[in-house]
Structure formats: C-alpha cells, structure tokens
Amino acid sequence: LAGVAAAALAAERAMPPDRIAWARPLRPGDENELSILGWDADTAWVAIEMGGPGMGIVPADKLAELPSRALDGEMVRRASVDARGLERVVPSAEAHMRARSLARIGASFEILGAATALTDLAVRYTNDREQFGRPLSEFQALQHLLSECQVDLAALSSLCDAALEEWSANGASELAAAAKSLAGRAGRRIAQRTLQCMGAIAFTEEHAHHRFARRIHTLDAWFGTSSELERELGAAIRANRRAPHGIEIWHPGPR
Structure with missing residues (x-):
C-alpha cells in the first residue's frame, strides 16, 4: 500500500515504488516523529504527508526507529x-x-479480506462449539450476528469492485473514498460481532481474532478514516447536490 500511495512521487523521481514507505507526522505540523507504513529492510526512501501541496521525502537510513505504539506493530512502525x-x-x-x-481501494480490499477471515473463523467456531447440547450456530442471536456480517461483506465487496472498475476507467476518487469509508466502518462492526460470537477465547493472545481485528483498525486509520471520509463525502454531496457515480441518494418528497 505504501508504494501504491507513493506512485506519483516514484514516477516524478524515477524511483521504484516498492522501495518507498509512506509516513505521516504523529502530531500535525511536527515532522520530527513519524508513523510509517510499509517500512522494511528494502525501503530506500520515506514519503511524508505534509500540510499543503506536496510531500516530504527523506532517505530511510536517516530514520531512528522508536518503539511502535500501533495496534498492528508489524504493519506500522515509528521513527524520529x-x-x-x-x-x-x-x-x-x-x-x-x-x-x-x-x-484507498487497496486498503478497502485488505480490510474486506480480514473481515472475511474473521467471519469464517466465527462460522467455524459456532458450528463446532456446543452449548446446552446443540451447536452455537443454532442459536438465533448468533445467527443474526453472522447474517449481519455477511450483509456487510456483500456490500463492501460490491463497492470495492465498483471503485476499482471506475479507477481503471480513470475515475473513482469519490467511489474510492466511499469504499474506504465503508470498509473501516463495516470492518470494525464485523470485528465486534465475531468477537461476540466466539466469546472469551477470542480475547486471548493465542487466538487469531486479534490479528485480523488489529489489521482492520490500523488500516482504517490510514488514507482517511471512515468518519473523516464520511464527513468529506457528505460535504461534497451537499455542495454539489449529487452523489458519486453509482450511488443513489434518497431525496425526501414534498409534505
């Protein structure tokens, strides 16, 4: 994802995008401490989001790594x-x-994958685990939770596909934002519902739930959070009086 986000910079400077990490200041306006996405042993440069037009760029060997505070410390690292x-x-x-x-589209697809994995885990668990002499999957409350997960997955999958198709046709900035917004919101809902379905075991370190949940929450925080993008899209709809291509808006009729 870091190389994808930095593709314009890579083209501008004739750099391989897969050797560029993507960073943002931990505190707005202070570029001395960074949260970095995609920084690994092969990273040569780090692109930094900055206020206003353009971005900062610094050689990776100029960074001093600090202990990560991210939920997903494998994905996001910290440096000064x-x-x-x-x-x-x-x-x-x-x-x-x-x-x-x-x-944004790539992050949305990755959240979709993590949310799908969580749903699969919960389905297997509720089919295998028994309580009161029958599988948990036969309890209506859990059926409702898993059904809601499937509804969110279907909606997110369709929107991700539509956004990628529009992007391939040289459009999709609004659909990409809509997909990323829905991904963060739906992904977090699915993480919470599947946690409820699996109960105490899913709170433990040895269970896989936290790996996918951490990835979902971490990805939601990059390239615009679900709440930030919702506000941006809402403001754009109010200003332009139109929805992104492929999305319908309900207009109340006269009373």
Missing part, C-alpha cells in the same frame, strides 16, 4: 527524523490523487 533535512516534492496533483485513490 531531523525535519530540517526533509526535501519537499510536489508531484502532479492528478497523479497524486489517482495514487491515493488506488491506495
């Missing part, structure tokens, strides 16, 4: 850097928006 050494780059606005849209 001397912000005075940052180079500011302003890639094409259109190319940057397309790269950011594709990163």
Whole structure:
C-alpha cells in the first residue's frame, strides 16, 4: 500500500515504488516523529504527508526507529527524523490523487479480506462449539450476528469492485473514498460481532481474532478514516447536490 500511495512521487523521481514507505507526522505540523507504513529492510526512501501541496521525502537510513505504539506493530512502525533535512516534492496533483485513490481501494480490499477471515473463523467456531447440547450456530442471536456480517461483506465487496472498475476507467476518487469509508466502518462492526460470537477465547493472545481485528483498525486509520471520509463525502454531496457515480441518494418528497 505504501508504494501504491507513493506512485506519483516514484514516477516524478524515477524511483521504484516498492522501495518507498509512506509516513505521516504523529502530531500535525511536527515532522520530527513519524508513523510509517510499509517500512522494511528494502525501503530506500520515506514519503511524508505534509500540510499543503506536496510531500516530504527523506532517505530511510536517516530514520531512528522508536518503539511502535500501533495496534498492528508489524504493519506500522515509528521513527524520529531531523525535519530540517526533509526535501519537499510536489508531484502532479492528478497523479497524486489517482495514487491515493488506488491506495484507498487497496486498503478497502485488505480490510474486506480480514473481515472475511474473521467471519469464517466465527462460522467455524459456532458450528463446532456446543452449548446446552446443540451447536452455537443454532442459536438465533448468533445467527443474526453472522447474517449481519455477511450483509456487510456483500456490500463492501460490491463497492470495492465498483471503485476499482471506475479507477481503471480513470475515475473513482469519490467511489474510492466511499469504499474506504465503508470498509473501516463495516470492518470494525464485523470485528465486534465475531468477537461476540466466539466469546472469551477470542480475547486471548493465542487466538487469531486479534490479528485480523488489529489489521482492520490500523488500516482504517490510514488514507482517511471512515468518519473523516464520511464527513468529506457528505460535504461534497451537499455542495454539489449529487452523489458519486453509482450511488443513489434518497431525496425526501414534498409534505
């Protein structure tokens, strides 16, 4: 995802995108401490989101790693850097928006995968586990929870597919934002419902639930959170009086 988000910068500087990590300041306006997505042994450069147009870029060997505070410490790392050494780059606005849209779509698909895995775990658990002499899957309350998970998965899958199709046709900035917003919201709901279905075992470190739940919450925080994107889309709809292509809006009729 980091290389996807940095594709415009990579093209501008003739860099391989898979060697660029993506970062943002831990505190707005202070680029000395960063939260970094996709930083590994092969990373050569780190692109940094900054206020205003453009972004910062710094060689990866200038970073000093700090203990990660992220829910998913394997995915997001933390580092300090001397912000005075940052180079500011302003890639094409259109190319940057397309790269950011594709990163949002990619994050949405990854959340979809994690949420699907959680639902599969819960389905298997409720089929195998018995209580009061019958499988948990026969209890209506759990059936409702799992049915709601499937509804969210179906909606998210359709929207992700639509956003990717639109992006491939040189559009989709609004659909990409809608997909990312729904992914964060639906993914967190599914994580909570499946936790309820599996009960105490899913709270433990040895159970797989937390791995997928951590990934969902972490991805929701990058490239716009579900709540941030909802507000942005709502403001755009109010200003333009139209919905993104492929999405219908209900208009109340006259009383």
